[in-house]
Amino acid sequence: MGHDPDGLVVSRDSLAAAQQGWQQLLCRAVIVFALMVASPIAISVDAEAQTEPAIKVTLLGTGTPVPNPRQFGQSILVEAGDTKLLFDCGRGCGHRLWNLGPQYLRETRHLFLTHMHSDHTVGVADLYMNGWNQGRQENLRVYGPAAAEAFMRHLRLAYEEDVVFRADRQVHAVERDFLDYVAMEVADGERIVIDDVTVTAIAVDHHVVEPAFGYRVDVGEFSVVISGDTAYSDNLIRHSIEADVLIHEVMSPALEHYVRTTFSQEVADDIVALHTLAPDVGRVFSESRTRLGVLTHLDNEPSRIPELAAQIESTWSGDFVVAEDLMVIEIGETIRVVEPGHE
Numbered sequence: 001m002g003h004d005p006d007g008l009v010v011s012r013d014s015l016a017a018a019q020q021g022w023q024q025l026l027c028r029a030v031i032v033f034a035l036m037v038a039s040p041i042a043i044s045v046d047a048e049a050q051t052e053p054a055i056k057v058t059l060l061g062t063g064t065p066v067p068n069p070r071q072f073g074q075s076i077l078v079e080a081g082d083t084k085l086l087f088d089c090g091r092g093c094g095h096r097l098w099n100l101g102p103q104y105l106r107e108t109r110h111l112f113l114t115h116m117h118s119d120h121t122v123g124v125a126d127l128y129m130n131g132w133n134q135g136r137q138e139n140l141r142v143y144g145p146a147a148a149e150a151f152m153r154h155l156r157l158a159y160e161e162d163v164v165f166r167a168d169r170q171v172h173a174v175e176r177d178f179l180d181y182v183a184m185e186v187a188d189g190e191r192i193v194i195d196d197v198t199v200t201a202i203a204v205d206h207h208v209v210e211p212a213f214g215y216r217v218d219v220g221e222f223s224v225v226i227s228g229d230t231a232y233s234d235n236l237i238r239h240s241i242e243a244d245v246l247i248h249e250v251m252s253p254a255l256e257h258y259v260r261t262t263f264s265q266e267v268a269d270d271i272v273a274l275h276t277l278a279p280d281v282g283r284v285f286s287e288s289r290t291r292l293g294v295l296t297h298l299d300n301e302p303s304r305i306p307e308l309a310a311q312i313e314s315t316w317s318g319d320f321v322v323a324e325d326l327m328v329i330e331i332g333e334t335i336r337v338v339e340p341g342h343e
């Protein structure tokens with residue numbers, strides 16, 4: 001067992017070889033990590049060289065509707081080879097794509113929306129308009145609830161003046177045809193195949209917010225599930241059995257405290273019921289038997305993490321990490337978590 005300065009490594013082989021021992025160590029490691037969110041982690045259970053991952057997940061935005069300069073809005077990039085799929089596009093999504101390289105804005109042209117709430121969609125204008133302005137060579141394809149079509153149509157209308165200006169004055173950089181978009185409604189269980197990637201839409205339970213979807217992404221034998229916003233959902237679990245990585249929203253103790261001290265009791269009860277409390281997220285991890293649970297849609301300020309971690313551990317004895325913006329999760333035979341700023 002060695003130390004990897006780059007990140008946390010979870011290996012299938014080592015799981016089989018030394019399940020008890022290192023799992024306990026890793027659980028401790030995750031707790032240490034949770035307590036030191038802003039610090040690099042240097043813990044490994046398999047120091048062997050990492051082969052090219054089947055799936056690379058970049059958590060672009062991990063926050064909530066509350067503005068937070070450390071955590072932008074909900075947005076997750078999933079890459080498989082050259083294929084780029086974006087799941088939600090909240091506040092700052094365009095910035096985060098730019099963080100990865102200027103080409104990401106123009107090359108990200110498949111957007112899956114979990115639901116239409118603003119904390120998951122306010123970045124779409126930036127992706128749509130600036131992706132085009134940066135030279136996107138295809139139409140943006142938006143998959144999600146039926147309302148996504150009207151959303152895109154209104155965005156297009158809202159930026160008509162900008163379109164006319166750029167199409168008239170900056171034709172070297174933009175071609176008007178590529179501003180057309182394709183909006184596709186998804187349904188529970190529907191599969192969308194893009195290159196070597198299969199995306200399955202999963203109807204989840206965001207209470208009055210209907211429809212709301214999670215998505216499962218399969219590349220060969222490897223998989224990642226993104227819950228979107230949901231209360232405890234049996235259907236999500238059904239689609240997540242033995243998924244390699246399960247990225248789940250959480251109504252963390254800190255977030256619940258904020259909600260209950262900000263809104264009336266009636267409204268706060270309503271908001272909390274839309275989401276999944278931490279012990280229930282642990283149950284989802286346990287019932288799905290995922291290799292790695294990831295907690296997102298929360299305030300990850302370090303002092304607020306121990307209570308959250310304890311609640312998760314009351315119902316889940318496996319591995320989990322607390323999401324940070326620009327954290328990378330590489331999925332293959334080995335699962336490797338790389339903190340921001342570490343290659």
Ligand SMILES: [Zn+2]
Pocket residue numbers: 065074117119120229297
């Ligand atoms: Zn949300």
